[in-house]
Amino acid sequence: MSINHNEPTEQTCPEISEQQVNTDQTELRSCGINHVEGGWPKEIDLQNLEHTSRFRKRKEREDSYINSITQLGSITEHSFRQNNAVEIYEKYFEDEEDMNESHEPPLTKTMTVFSDPTHLQRAARGLSWSTSEPMKFAAAFASNKFPLLSEMCKDSYVWDIEKSSSPLMVLKPSSSLLCLEYNPNDPACLVGGCYNGRIVYWDTRESCWPVGSSPEDHSHKDPVSKVSWLQLKGKKEAISTSTDGQVLWWDIRKMSEPTERLILDLGGERTCPVGAISLGLNHIMNTKIMLGTQHGLVISCDKNGKTPAEKIVSIYKTNKGPVYAVQKNPFFPGNFLTAGDKHACLWSDIITRSPIMAFRNGMQNLTGACWSPFRPSVFFTLNMDGVLDIWDILFKQTSSALSVKVCNSVLCSISVPDKGPLMTCGSTNGEVMLLKVWPGLLTPRNNEISLVTALIENGEKQQGPLSQIEKPSEEEDEEEDPNELIAQAERDFYSMA
Numbered sequence: 001m002s003i004n005h006n007e008p009t010e011q012t013c014p015e016i017s018e019q020q021v022n023t024d025q026t027e028l029r030s031c032g033i034n035h036v037e038g039g040w041p042k043e044i045d046l047q048n049l050e051h052t053s054r055f056r057k058r059k060e061r062e063d064s065y066i067n068s069i070t071q072l073g074s075i076t077e078h079s080f081r082q083n084n085a086v087e088i089y090e091k092y093f094e095d096e097e098d099m100n101e102s103h104e105p106p107l108t109k110t111m112t113v114f115s116d117p118t119h120l121q122r123a124a125r126g127l128s129w130s131t132s133e134p135m136k137f138a139a140a141f142a143s144n145k146f147p148l149l150s151e152m153c154k155d156s157y158v159w160d161i162e163k164s165s166s167p168l169m170v171l172k173p174s175s176s177l178l179c180l181e182y183n184p185n186d187p188a189c190l191v192g193g194c195y196n197g198r199i200v201y202w203d204t205r206e207s208c209w210p211v212g213s214s215p216e217d218h219s220h221k222d223p224v225s226k227v228s229w230l231q232l233k234g235k236k237e238a239i240s241t242s243t244d245g246q247v248l249w250w251d252i253r254k255m256s257e258p259t260e261r262l263i264l265d266l267g268g269e270r271t272c273p274v275g276a277i278s279l280g281l282n283h284i285m286n287t288k289i290m291l292g293t294q295h296g297l298v299i300s301c302d303k304n305g306k307t308p309a310e311k312i313v314s315i316y317k318t319n320k321g322p323v324y325a326v327q328k329n330p331f332f333p334g335n336f337l338t339a340g341d342k343h344a345c346l347w348s349d350i351i352t353r354s355p356i357m358a359f360r361n362g363m364q365n366l367t368g369a370c371w372s373p374f375r376p377s378v379f380f381t382l383n384m385d386g387v388l389d390i391w392d393i394l395f396k397q398t399s400s401a402l403s404v405k406v407c408n409s410v411l412c413s414i415s416v417p418d419k420g421p422l423m424t425c426g427s428t429n430g431e432v433m434l435l436k437v438w439p440g441l442l443t444p445r446n447n448e449i450s451l452v453t454a455l456i457e458n459g460e461k462q463q464g465p466l467s468q469i470e471k472p473s474e475e476e477d478e479e480e481d482p483n484e485l486i487a488q489a490e491r492d493f494y495s496m497a
Helices: 049-060 063-085 146-151 448-469 471-477 488-496
Strands: 109-115 123-129 136-142 156-160 169-171 177-182 189-194 199-203 224-230 237-242 246-251 260-263 276-281 288-293 297-302 312-317 325-328 335-340 343-348 357-359 366-371 378-383 387-392 402-405 411-415 422-427 431-436
Touching: 049 063, 123 411, 123 422, 123 431, 136 177, 136 422, 177 224, 189 224, 189 237, 199 237, 224 276, 237 276, 288 325, 288 335, 325 366, 335 366, 335 378, 343 366, 343 448, 366 411, 378 411, 387 411
Parallel strands: 123 177, 276 325
Antiparallel strands: 109 431, 123 136, 136 156, 156 169, 177 189, 189 199, 224 237, 237 246, 246 260, 276 288, 288 297, 297 312, 325 335, 335 343, 343 357, 366 378, 378 387, 387 402, 411 422, 422 431
């Protein structure tokens, strides 16, 4: 019989391990270099340009200076030749597709919806982005029921895109705003056009109430349809249009009366002025403007004309209905975009009879359009079905590159900022949609400027001979009634008179 004498053992003491480690402390210190211009004699004043230039000329005539420059020049020339021998900026994959380019299908997302705080379903008739940080935009709200306008709220709002729950600022005009625009050079200055025909402006740093307003006697007689800033250095001037047939230029530092006035009376009798509902500016030449009218005409005007007849440069017959949008291409000032009826058209300044391109994407009437500030071939259109169409004329011209159902009501305003992939669309039910645009529609293609130039020149060549054939009749058309609703006999009578 064997007995196992092995005795089991058990550790009853707690295990202890080192959980802290001592490390060498890193010592940090701040240091910098103060570089100052030295090597000047004590009698030379560095602030006196005459003393320093005289001293330099004296030193440049010394033999030691000439020898040093000669030696350094040979070394520098050798380095230049060595750099020029190797093309360090050569593009080895010029013909290959960009590997970073997104191959995802075009997409536009609705990020946020900003609603009218009054819940009265007032239409968002005007939108404008501020150039300051953080990103914010202003929206002009006005009722669709004009007989009840005096009984409703007249407030408009400024929103921060990060805070959609409540407005950043409430604008309190004397009458409902139909349009507004931020000053691109002064983000705190905002100008607006009212339903009662007055022009008002705010300094958003001071108060929610207007800083200045135009007097009733020198304002528009009808609601202001469009107001915009003129980009002039050192000046704050604006221009406004209305259906009363007047175009007024304003200096907001002196709002007692307009600085310039133009009556859009094409007949010359000042009895039947043409109402303008859209405005397009040429920021390269601020004196020239484009006006879209209620009767399907686009009028090109020059402020520098000596007489009212000389101020009206040319007339373009676009469509039968109102021209809701007219805008110059930011990359090609000689071409402009119009939107009215069911078509968006691309025009050339030198061809007045017909557009060089026409675009249509359905049976619904268009209510607005604008160019992309990033690409010369991309523009946006709005229609009465609540659809936003994004066009790329280099991609295809028979249909839009992307159609987005933004809302179930009529879209009536659009604004695209100069930076960021964002845009806003306003509707008649009081909602402003903040959209994020597909990055592919913001990044220019290779040689896009030259491609669009060739496309426009081709369209001008096709339409040029047709306009020259009909050119002799243009002088007679200038005598005709602009609304084209009066009988032919009556127009002949006015032309003979």
